[in-house]
Amino acid sequence: MSERKKQLYADIAVPTVPKDTLTYGVPGEMREVLTAGMRVVVPLGRRQLMGFTVNIHDQPPDFAVKSIQQLLDNEAVITDPLMRLCQWMHQYYCCHLGDALKAALPQGMDVDSARHISLRNADDLAILRAVGKSKIKRDILRILGTGEVLSEQDLLDRMAVKSIGSQLRELQFHGIITIESVLELPSAKPRTALFVRLLPEWRGQEKIVELCSILERRAPKQVNLLTMLWQKHERGEAEILMAELLRLAKASSTQVRALEEKGIVEIVENELIRAYLPLFEERPKEFALTGEQQSVLATVLPAIDAGTSSPMLLYGVTASGKTQVYIEAIRHALSLGKSGLVLVPEISLTPQLVARFKQAFGSLVAVMHSRMSLGERYDAWRLTLKGEYRVVVGVRSAVFAPVMDPGIIVVDEEQDSSYKQSDADPRYNARDAAVMRGFFENIPVLLGSATPSVESWHNADIGKYRLLRMTQRIDQARMPDIVPVDMTEARRMRRVRGSLSMQLLDEIRQRMQQGEASIVFQNRRGFAPHLECNDCGHVENCDNCSISLTFHKDGDMLRCHYCGLTRKPPVVCPRCGATEIDRIGSGTQRIEEELQAALPEARILRMDADTTKRKGAHDLMLTAFSDGEYDILLGTQMVAKGLDFDRVTLVGIVSAEQSLFFPDFRASERTVQLLMQVSGRSGRGSAAGRVLIQASVPTHPVFTFVYNNDYDAFLAQETESRRNLSYPPFTRLVALLFSGENEEQVARAARKYYDELRAAPGFFTMHPPQPALLSRLNKRYRYHLLMRVNKRRDSDGNALRTLLQKVAEEYLRSGHSRSVTITIDVDPQNLM
DNA sequence: AGCACGCCGACT
DNA sequence: GTCGGCGTGCTC
Secondary structure, eight states, X not given: OOSOOOOOEEEEEOTXXXXXXXXXXXXXXXXXXXXXXXXXXXXXXXXXXXXXXXXXXXXXXXXXXXXXXXXXXXXXXXXXXXXXXXXXHHHHTTOOHHHHHHHTSOTTOXXXXXXXXXXXXXXXXXXXXXXXXXXXXHHXXXXXXXXXXXXXXXXXXXXXXXXXXXXXXXXXXXXXXXXXXXXXXXXXXXXXXXXXXXXXXGOSHHHHHHHHHHHTTTOHHHHHHHHHHHHHHHTTOOOEEHXXXXXXXXXXXXXXXXXXXXXXXXXXXXXXXXXXXXXXXXXXXXXXXXXXXXXXXXXXXXXXXXXXXXXXXXXXXXXXOHXXXXXXXXXXXXXXTOEEEEEXXXXXXXXXXXXXXXXXXXXXXXXXXXXXXXXXXXXXXXXXXXXXXXXXXXXXXXXXXXXXXXXXXXXXXXXXXXXXXXXXXXXXXXXXHHHHHHHHHTOEEEXXXXXXXXXXXXXXXXXXXXXXXXXXXXGGOOOOEEEXXXXXXXXXXXXXXXXXXXHHHHHHHHHHHTTOEEEEEOSOOSSBSEEEETTTOOBOBXXXXXXXXXXXXXXXXEEOTTTOOEEOOXXXXXXXXXXXXXXXXXXXXXXXXXXHHHOTTOOEEEESTTTSOSTTHHHHHHHHHHTTOOSEEEESGGGTSSXXXXXXXXXXXXXXXXXXXXXXXXXXXXXXXXXXXHHTTSOOSSSOXXXXXXXXXXXXXXXXXXXXXXXXXXXXXXXHHXXXXXXXXXXXXXXXXXXXXXXXXXXXXXHHHXXXXXTSOSSEEEXXXXXXXXXXXXXXXXXXXXXXXXXXXXXTXXXXXXXXXXHHHHHHHTTOOTTSEEEXXXXXXXXX
16 A cells, blocks of 8 residues: 555647657646546646647656646547547648647637746846847836836837847846746637526515515616516526626616625526527428438448448439438437537538528537637537537538547538648548548448549449449439530620620520529639730739739729739739730629629629628528529539529539649549539429530530539549549559748758658659649749559558658758748648 | 757948 | 847757
8 A cells, every 4th residue: 555656657749849749747636637638738848838648657758757737628628539530640641649639629729828028126237237238138128117027029019120039038047037938828718698597585476576565666676677587587587698687677787786685686607608500591391201312221320220330422413312311310320329420511511501400400419610700619619528419510620529429420522622621730631531530439421422532432332431322313303404505606606795605694584584593603703813914915923922813803903812912903014014904714703794784684692702701691692592582693612512492493604614624633523523513503493404514615525424414424434544544542642742932942852852752662653843833822932742652552651651751850860941841741632 | 830049140 | 249140959
């Protein structure tokens, strides 16, 4: 018994610190409570940082450890399967473990230390000696002389110099100032409000009447309050929001406090849940499950019962009722006491979809969405962890949602590229992460799509995924008629108005006469993507990026869609002084203008990133369109997916080629998927749908798959082409991107990596480094290396990660500038 | 990633 | 002597 307890150590993953974990001592008072998955505050150098407890052990490391400073949670916020998922991401996507873990939490839960600088009591002589002749030091002390406590940045802002770091250090060394590291609280916290309730002994009609008669003369407001409280109590509302009570009773809080002092009411602080409430509503539809839906469920439900990891690909044509399959699967999971997770692409997390899940599962549903506020997201996450939400519907990052005991994970539109995070570490694909999570949780994962990715199709083909098919539209709706419009021919015959063919305009007009609606799709916002001098051909480009500026007619502005730069369009050509500057190409703004000019009566709703910026704009627009307030819904990608309106019987695609000639190996796949998805918006009700596809070369072989509605044939051909060209799914692509403000340094870094990598064992192939397609972005030059990894020779990505680590070390050792940033993107979606 | 430290040229 | 711009090394 008397044996001293062994010292415990914890391995902590700290975001952005380039070490898997750091080892800290576990203080005695934490040894009983600390578990893996909890967040802690640890000292690192002069900073205090948030870290994740990964492992607790009693192996003393061979260096002096510091101790954990503070616990941030009293239970694990990273459940065991999520910890394993993050470990997998760390190794597969070559990112820091801490960054993967941080991605698993909503924003705003981070803590960081800030350095607070203040003046210390010191004698004049010491000050004089420390300051010497430095003007900067004298200024610092003058500012601090007011007794204020400031950060380095605050000080800097009030001075006319660029840096004060060394001066601060010397002043601190001489004991003149104090620099204290202070923890800043996380910005996300539960929101609370005051509530008022009658104490139990006063809950009775007679007692209230009696009280009121006593109070009547001297305290009429208190009588009002009591009456209000009693009425609410009678209606079953035991507690009433203080603010509301005051408003209703026209009283002030002093009067409530008075009642509290008399021991009649009680004031309590309760949490207010910030829930995301969609503004869109729709009458629920009545329907029975189709035979195909039933037979799919006959496979899915037993898999939920069995509780074994099993990925499935649900390949069902548009309008075949996939959403209802998801709902039934989750209903089943709930009936077993489990919960469910549904991932949807950013763009199709529409109010329509949310409404269907809310109808089915009511208050059990949490929505996780990037348009929600920090507080809303925090509450959704926290109450999911507490087990109060049992169904989570969310975008990419919801793959980390802490659902208690999930029974199934659904990934809708699994081919969608918004599942891939490409702008920050971890650069993960949420669809693949979902499959891995299903593996760690031992549950089935259902990947749904009308147009599966070549990768998932291949996985089904080789038996990694189980294939489930639905080939019929519900309600016997026919597939729409898909009709090419030859724009070259139409132009020759003068049957066009700007970018729109007379045929499309005629058919839209016809729908308007029949009281039906049309969707017009143009995947480009703004008015015109280029401004070009008619005389010399000069194009207005972004100053920071190698891209042309898009002309926006609202506000008469040029904008860079990559870095956000805005500038007034030039009146004369800056190169040759000519005054005729052409607006080349068409975005949604121009199409809107052309539609309106050709169809003056048309009520047009334009939906793109520019018109839906305001919170809730999306919902309101779709509600209005659904209610028949518009004839034409014109928009970018956001009208291509998930929308389901019976009124829509015509879909027009302005330019089918737009995505086809993109230099990306997925260009054909993206084009076919997009065209088929947009087509699916048409004819969902009883009326037959029609799709007009405008193209300059309508005979391009890729389009024939769309005209014939034969996605199977496309998959077969595209799979062969990928095999021949050694592209995914037959290889694993890894893109290394080198970026920095100095082009020569960037090119040299890329070259150095290339040479180092080439010397390594050949489990991959690659070409020499090249400037990226977007060769400059935000003032930074960009070069890339594309590795094609042989999946058989490095199935789990371990060889790749080891090699990249080795090369990075060698790169640093050989004295290279740190002004070049290197990012690793495994399974990139966009080769930019 | 920060942050400290050391070195060096420029200014005054 | 002071300032400011790098490169380099370290953080449990």
